[in-house]
Amino acid sequence: MITTPHINAEKDAFGKTVLMPGDPLRSKFIAENYLENAKLVNNIRGIQGYTGTYKGTKISVMASGMGMPTIGIYSYELFNFFNVENIMRIGSTGSIQEKVKVRDIVIGMGACTNSNYASQYQLTGTFAPIASYPLMREAIAQAEKAGASYHVGNILSSDTFYSDNKTENESWKKMGVLCIEMEAAALYMNAARCGKKALAILTVSDSLVTGEETTAEERQNSFTQMMEIALNTAVAVD
Numbered sequence: 001m002i003t004t005p006h007i008n009a010e011k012d013a014f015g016k017t018v019l020m021p022g023d024p025l026r027s028k029f030i031a032e033n034y035l036e037n038a039k040l041v042n043n044i045r046g047i048q049g050y051t052g053t054y055k056g057t058k059i060s061v062m063a064s065g066m067g068m069p070t071i072g073i074y075s076y077e078l079f080n081f082f083n084v085e086n087i088m089r090i091g092s093t094g095s096i097q098e099k100v101k102v103r104d105i106v107i108g109m110g111a112c113t114n115s116n117y118a119s120q121y122q123l124t125g126t127f128a129p130i131a132s133y134p135l136m137r138e139a140i141a142q143a144e145k146a147g148a149s150y151h152v153g154n155i156l157s158s159d160t161f162y163s164d165n166k167t168e169n170e171s172w173k174k175m176g177v178l179c180i181e182m183e184a185a186a187l188y189m190n191a192a193r194c195g196k197k198a199l200a201i202l203t204v205s206d207s208l209v210t211g212e213e214t215t216a217e218e219r220q221n222s223f224t225q226m227m228e229i230a231l232n233t234a235v236a237v238d
């Protein structure tokens with residue numbers, strides 16, 4: 001048994017790939033609806049982690065919580081203490097481009113951030129957090145196969161959901177950034193530092209351009225498509 005401050009599990013409790021939604025209840029839902037023989041392998045702080053199989057491949061799902069500090073903690077521990085090679089964030093995002101519609105899927109090729117997370121690496125310039133190319137290439141192939149409406153590009157991992165700066169989205173929009181979420185940049189940086197692989201696959205839950213939001217049913221449908229892309233990618237790269 002390995003006990004870190006946030007995970008208590010056997011060293012080989014997790015698959016090579018961990019899918020990481022923000023919400024612990026979503027982790028449970030995925031385990032119950034997509035994995036075979038899913039077993040709860042971690043439940044510290046209610047951050048439910050499950051391992052089961054999908055098309056015969058051992059795959060895990062564990063929640064990250066919201067924001068860069070929490071995904072930073074869980075991805076660090078999974079990469080460094082539990083032999084995990086790939087972490088795929090599966091989450092929701094708010095669009096800041098007209099062409100990125102609610103229910104679309106966004107594959108985060110790069111993750112800009114307004115967070116100071118990279119300062120720990122003491123680099124003499126700006127680090128560019130990017131997705132793992134092999135994971136991204138496979139996810140794109142799976143998105144094509146599924147006939148999904150998807151975009152690949154830069155996303156913004158923001159430290160704030162409620163920002164006092166009402167014009168900042170406009171600046172990121174001008175730089176071609178597609179959408180905003182709150183975790184990918186820290187995940188990409190941890191993967192880079194650990195020599196591991198990471199990818200964020202997102203569904204657009206709301207548009208910060210039009211104010212449009214998805215209904216619960218629509219969210220479920222685009223969630224299903226995102227899940228199938230992520231699971232089939234995990235199987236292909238195992």
Ligand code: HPA
Nearest residue numbers: 092093094180181182205
């Ligand atoms: N901002 C940050 N994260 C999000 C958003 C948003 O507008 N929508 C879904 N996740």
